[in-house]
Amino acid sequence: MKRLIAFLPASISRPVRVLAWLSLVFQVVLIGTGGAVRLTGSGLGCPTWPRCTDASFVSTPEMGIHGVIEFANRMLTFVLALIVIAVFLAVVRYWRERRDLFVLTLLQGLSIPLQAVIGGITVLTGLNPFIVGLHFVISILLVVNATILVYRVYRGPRGDRRTVPLWFMIVAHTASLFVAITVVVGILTTGSGPHAGDEKTPRNGLDAELLQHFHSWPAYVLLALTMVLVVAALVGRLGVTRWALALLAIEAVQVVVGLTQARLGLPPLLVGIHMVLAALLVAAMTALVLSLRSSSNAPESVDDPRELSSVGQPRR
Secondary structure: OHHHHHHOOOOOOHHHHHHHHHHHHHHHHHHHHHHHHHHOOOOOOOOOOOOOOOOOOOOOHHHHHHHHHHHHHHHHHHHHHHHHHHHHHHHHOOOOOOHHHHHHHHHHHHHHHHHHHHHHHHHHOOOOHHHHHHHHHHHHHHHHHHHHHHHHHHHOOEEEEEOOOHHHHHHHHHHHHHHHHHHHHHHHHHHHOOOOOOOOOOOOOOOHHHHHHHHHHHHHHHHHHHHHHHHHHHHHOOOOHHHHHHHHHHHHHHHHHHHHHHHOOOOHHHHHHHHHHHHHHHHHHHHHHHOOEEEOOOOOOOOOHHHOOOOOOOOO
């Protein structure tokens, strides 16, 4: 045991940062592959859980491509589990000094069995759209968790000093609220649309066309708020500029994809891209919110934009 403990990292190093990045990347990848399962009609490619069939844990030739797609998605969960275990072990030795990293990795670890159970319930309930939506919500929350982890291994523990004026922080948090609203309404919209994951799966019974409009309204408010943040960050030369620009770029692409998919009748490929972009949008918004406060060794909070030009910049 002592040898094992001695082998574990004693501080944040490059391997720790790589593992943190891998946890974020695979959370996003799983959203993409989960979308592929649904969009190809493979939601019941493995009709039972935890086995793929009553007699086999793996897909069989008789199940065809749908079985392969669903089984591959399940296997990626095991890959993510290995990454989560590795990143937990990478921070556990210095958990007293960095309890934030310990808690973040522990939550990721606990999420694996939780997501597996919800995934099983999804299959056993015949892809109930509300259970599918819950599955996606937790996936998005895990993207938030992984983004915080990546940010913290670079920037250190959360500080109490602002890196931006108070009004800017209020606008940013308001934007994050509209991100959440947009994602939730988007989940309901998808649950009312044609991509159920299986031909026999019922939808949530809501008006899909009306929900498409409801989904777009908070998205446009978010776009307007983000433009305010970008202009203010550029004019004031704030340290959050890169995150504001990244957020705006993702939103612009998301709007184009959203409008295009609506006009083309929701082609599966565009819907899948829309889902992945939603994960990236949440990650960018999370990073922006995190950058509103400095780490514990950063300069004092200020309100004069001229004094903020170097605050929040990555360490060299």
